[in-house]
Amino acid sequence: MRGVVDEGLLEAAGELRDLVAVTRFPIDTGAVDVARDAQEALLDQLDDYVLPRLKAMDAPLLAVIGGSTGAGKSTLINSIVGATVSRSGVLRPTTRASVLVHNPEDDQWFTSHRVLPGLERVRGGTGTGGLHAVDDPSEVRLVESNALPSGLALLDAPDIDSVVRPNRELAAELLSAADLWLFVTTSSRYADAVPWAMLRQAAERGTSVAIVLARVPREHMEEVRGHLSEMLRGEGLASAPIFTVPEATLTREGHLQPQEVARIRSWLAALARDAKARSIIVRRTLGGALDSLRDRVADLAQASQAQHEATQELRRAAERAHAQAVEAVESGISEGTLLRGEVLARWQQLVGTGEFLRHVEAHISSWRDRFTSAIKGTPPPAAPLGEALQSGVAELLRAYAQGAAATTARRWRQLPGGAALLEEHPELAHPSADLDERVERLVRDWQGQLLELVRAEGKDRRTTARIMAFGVNGLAVVLMLVVFSQTWGLSGAEVGVAGGAAVLAQRLLEAIFGDQAVRTLALKARKQLMDQVEALYAQERERFDRALESVEVVASQAKQLTDAAAAVEAAR
Structure with a gap:
């Protein structure tokens, strides 16, 4: 999985990106807002994922941790790396900007603007921060951690259903940049509409997905997990692994107990060590993104034709x-x-x-x-x-x-x-x-x-x-x-x-x-x-x-x- 894919594909994707960028929808037709949002989303994915990945197939696997408000995304990433790198708490929303955790050996892959070119890079963890810790949504905070093996990076995204529109938009952009979605939900909210809309999108685009089902009462573990599995099969995501985290008391640092995240940590470490496994995930997600281009561009072309006719x-x-x-x-x-x-x-x-x-x-x-x-x-x-x-x-x-x-x-x-x-x-x-x-x-x-x-x-x-x-x-x-x-x-x-x-x-x-x-x-x-x-x-x-x-x-x-x-x- 080394080097760059065929130069012709990279060039063609770059030309498509440039055309999407200059496409105009100036007339207020009935569906123009949908077209503009679709244009922005497609441009983000081309800039943040497709082109960077085509240029460097051997770059580390980027797993984006996403989910609903209060699902425990920051708590999960802090628990996986064993340090407070992303702010968590009872106030919502807590994650206002993105936090990218990576092994020091992979630093060169993320300090440049290879991925997420629209976000500025800043260094260091946010700490607990309290009310006075304010993250800039236009920045991605880079945190080095030896707890993550080389070849894998975790990106903590804002809430997909945040009451703050820029947070929702940033979350969607970060998810479009992912090789792997690590989707976090809870036993009380796993059937909510917003997460499933995002999961359906992942299925349609062939994105690799893993589910973390948190805060599950132990006595209902099998029942909830079984129901979630059925729902995933119904949406074409039967192969998505499910990791369950039972209700438990957090540590003094606000982390999950080590044994509760051991299975997730082991799975991620195995991916980092196994170049072939990483290649399968990368190529599946990249292939799905490329497969989706025809229909997504066709929608833009149709909207463009409507603009011309107007x-x-x-x-x-x-x-x-x-x-x-x-x-x-x-x-x-x-x-x-x-x-x-x-x-x-x-x-x-x-x-x-x-x-x-x-x-x-x-x-x-x-x-x-x-x-x-x-x-x-x-x-x-x-x-x-x-x-x-x-x-x-x-x-x-x-x-x-x-x-x-x-x-x-x-x-x-x-x-x-x-x-x-x-x-x-x-x-x-x-x-x-x-x-x-x-x-x-x-x-x-x-x-x-x-x-x-x-x-x-x-x-x-x-x-x-x-x-x-x-x-x-x-x-x-x-x-x-x-x-x-x-x-x-x-x-x-x-x-x-x-x-x-x-x-x-x-x-x-x-x-x-x-x-x-x-x-x-x-x-x-x-x-x-x-x-x-x-x-x-x-x-x-x-x-x-x-x-x-x-x-x-x-x-x-x-x-x-x-x-x-x-x-x-x-x-x-």
Whole structure:
């Protein structure tokens, strides 16, 4: 049992450890706390046991003494070594930090951070200490004792059911670092739930276990031992040896009588002397730990996938809300929403309605004269109509941007992780602070594009003359009306007035450019506007994307974990 196992296995286990360490569970999904605890437990076992043991198969056997509050763990270890090395007493909890007892010859194995790398090393026993002896849970106290043979070390752990959470966490970490669990319980508490949860975990992971059944009334010794044996068989721990310690008076030092621990001491000494026996225990526990990796990593991968799906659902919520805003703007443009109120009033000022519309074909030249005079500055001017259209477009864009932000925020509050992100970024519930400025710029840019479309369409001399007669700016305003020419969504008198405005505007442009050219102009103008609207709302949506970057979980995280666990299995 000398040296290091296959280097490929060690390397694969190290790569798995590194991946587990950087795995992230930032989203508060339903089972995220379980996943984080499982990640921490797996990382502890890889750091505290699997990797150290793979690096040094011939290191001393580490037996961790664990159990429930008041089971007598410290009393047992003190009795085994014949000295007070771990504080015991009636006050609970008594063991606040770990105490590791080893033979002086094995000192080099434990003074380094080969095992339990997260705990600082301090020297010497705690003594009886009383109320003023305080152990630091971040330390492991190293105690040398010739009572233990070389090749074996005992580690006294805090209570697994301690009322102090750090004690429970430390106990679990120490047990995960053990080659052998020496589990201490009593005749009155051997069936408690917490110890059995730990024992089941040991069975599932193939950890070697021995049971010390303490404080057993002599008259009930066989009965209690028999019942405990049945329970162990039921949990797959039939091979676990059981050592019974009857109720007895302690020595003046607070130790068990030597004869009561003689059998345990002899068994441990035999393990220390027998390299083959130690190898069997080590390889069984190490093999069990390696066997457990696939399922434990699979659970982490599943939790990681849930994290990725949660972030994707948040992203989709923002995408849907802003895509719906784009659709709403397009509908608002197509359905005549903009041909209301102020726009209609300005149009009537410009051309009037009624009989004039019915005779538009016959009187296009006279209407052109009227429009031309309006453009040149005689009443009524066309500029207010353009301004009304601009204001309508801008208000439409602002309204749906606000709606998209509010809809996304409302949906995020219903999704895992969304509420926390909104609390961190409250500004997301509203449009960007510079939205008004960007909307105004968008409308101005679109107007400039309309002017270019009108100029580009009037290439030949005849068309140019017509355009000059009406004015490029004026025709651009008319083209805006044609873009918003659908009247669905209007009702009553609005339909007639707005419809008349749309038809008249289109007839005018057809008279100048031709009907096919007008359709092409309108489609181009509408597309240019919608392209800019999509870009505007994409920028608004990107604010949510940027907030998600802090909690983004890449899809490959789950696969990387699964592949790393498979690599460990392949290297065994």
